Amino acid sequence: MSVSVEELSPIRKKLVIEVAADQVTEKIEQAYAKIAKTADLKGFRKGKVPRAMLEKHYAPRMEQDVAGSLINETLYRALLDNEIVAVAQPEVVESGQVEKGKAFTYLAEVEVKPEIVVKDYTGIELDREILQFNDESVQQRLEEMAASRAQLEVSSRKKTREGDTVIIDFEGFIDDTPFENGAAKDYQLELGSNSFIPGFEEQLIGLKREDEKSVEVSFPENYGSKELAGKPATFKVLVKEIKEKVEPKLNKDFAGEFGCETIDELRDKLKDDMVKQETARIDNQVQEALMNALVENNPMEVPDGMVQNQLLHLKDSFTSRLKAQGMSLEMLGMNDETFSSTYYPMAEQQVKGELILEAIAKRESITTEDSEIDEKIKQIAEEANAPLDNVQEYFKKPEMRQGLEHQVQHDKVISFLIDQSVVTEVEPKQEDAAEKES
Structure with a gap:
């Protein structure tokens, strides 16, 4: 086998691979021997078809089988012998004829990592926000936690107000005629949630138990049902019960739900976490x-295969998070194609960054x-509150340990x-401060 290598670009090489004639002839003989066992031609018993007839009827199949076999046996050997590390599946772009007694030649192209001479990676000017924190933030978080655990209880108040949950019976009419799916009994509705037709909830504020009210509204123009969209409607509503959210008291019982003995201990824990x-x-x-600075200082072309692999990783991670929330790409108005077009630039930027970091690590x-890997495993076990033995066993898998080594480096x-x-310390930007408050 002879191989010549041509650099098409910093990220792509072409290989011209020639397989010796004797190896080609041997493969042809093996192919016909295999075909002869199953060849089924009229007038001949299976396994007894003459070679000349096999060549006449099965030559295309033989050529395809032999070409595929020779490429499979020689392509990766050619890459190995020439110290070429492919970052994606090599592509056979041209294949010669398979003929007995003649060499077989084919052309393959392969994507490779660019050779990077990294520059301007020291002395980069960076801003770092000053950590700003106060006890009011902790108290706000405590109150949010209490609000999320609020229970609905029958209200002692006589009249409804925004934030209350009412139990109602209702029936809807258009031009004094009931419409389909326009009625319900014991319907639970939070006033102010904007979960009903616009204008409906506001008209229930200030009502008492057993009050009846005719609520006048109009269905939105973009309402899901075309029969109702844009039409005025009247709902006859009966208020059957008024409930309000009752938050748990911030005491030791509440703290105990989070593994703390006192509220002060919970505050300290929250502060540390925040x-x-x-x-x-x-x-x-x-x-x-x-x-961003490193990528800007070191412009380069990167293999599409590496970007596609990173894009697949991003998609898997993104869809897993969506699935955990009971959502999907389709619910966000996306599909595989739109996800790829949207996140390709991010994936490309990440690949460039990783290649630069690899080059700096080498330099x-x-x-x-x-010892650093072992320490990282301990850290992972502590953060996950998982048994150390289990985590250690997990990272004994070669691919898992390799990934961890890469992360540590x-x-x-x-x-x-x-x-x-x-690095210059700076005050937080206004938008960052607003995000933290929200």
Whole structure:
């Protein structure tokens, strides 16, 4: 076998591979021997078809089988012998004729990682938000937690107000005629939730139990039912019960639901968690700015195969999060095609960033030690509140450990680069402060 390699671009190579004539002849003989066992031609018993008849009737099949077999046996050997690491499935772009006693030649193209001479990765100017935190934020979080655990109880108040949940019977009419699916009994409706027809809930505020009211509304023009869209309607409503949300008291019983003995202990725990979350947000912000600067300082072309793999990873992660929330891409008005077109630039940016970090790690001799991997495994077990033995067993799998080693090295390179950057502490931006308040 002889191989010649041509560089088409920094990320693509062409291989011209020639397979020796004797190897081709051997494959042809093997192919016809295999075909002869199953060949079914009129006038001949199975397995007794003469070679000349096989060549006459089965030559196309033989050529296809032999070409495929030769390519499978030689392509990856050619890559290995020439130290070419493919980042995607090689593509056979041209294939020669299969003939006895003659060499077989084919052309393949393969995507490879670009060779990067990374530059301008030290002295990068970065802004880092000053961590701002106060006890009011903790109290607000406590109150939100209490509100999320509120229970509906029959109200002692006589009249309804916004935020109450009412139990009602109703029947809808258009031009004094009841319409289909326009009635219900013991319907539970939160006033102010805007879950009903616009204008309906507001007209129930200030009513008492057993009050009856005619509610006048108009269906929206874009209402789901074309028969009702845009039409005025009257609903006869009976208020049967008034309920209000009652939040649990912030006492030791409430704290106990979160594994704490006192509210003060819960406050301290919340504060620690919130500080960690805010610190992580700021860290991520700095890292994103760093990666953007690195990519801008080191323009390059990257293999589409690598981008497609990263895009698949993004899609799997995104759809998993949606599934956990009972949602899907389709519910967001997306499909595989629109997801790919939307997130391709992000995937491409991430691939460029990872290639740059790999090049810096190599240049700066940043490696990982077994002790660092073991420490990371302990950290994962603690954060997941999982038995250490189970987590250690999980990361004994070669592909899992390799991924963890890559993550640890990634984190070490990021830490090195931030240490080499010029970091300025700044006040949080107004939009960031508004996001935290919301």
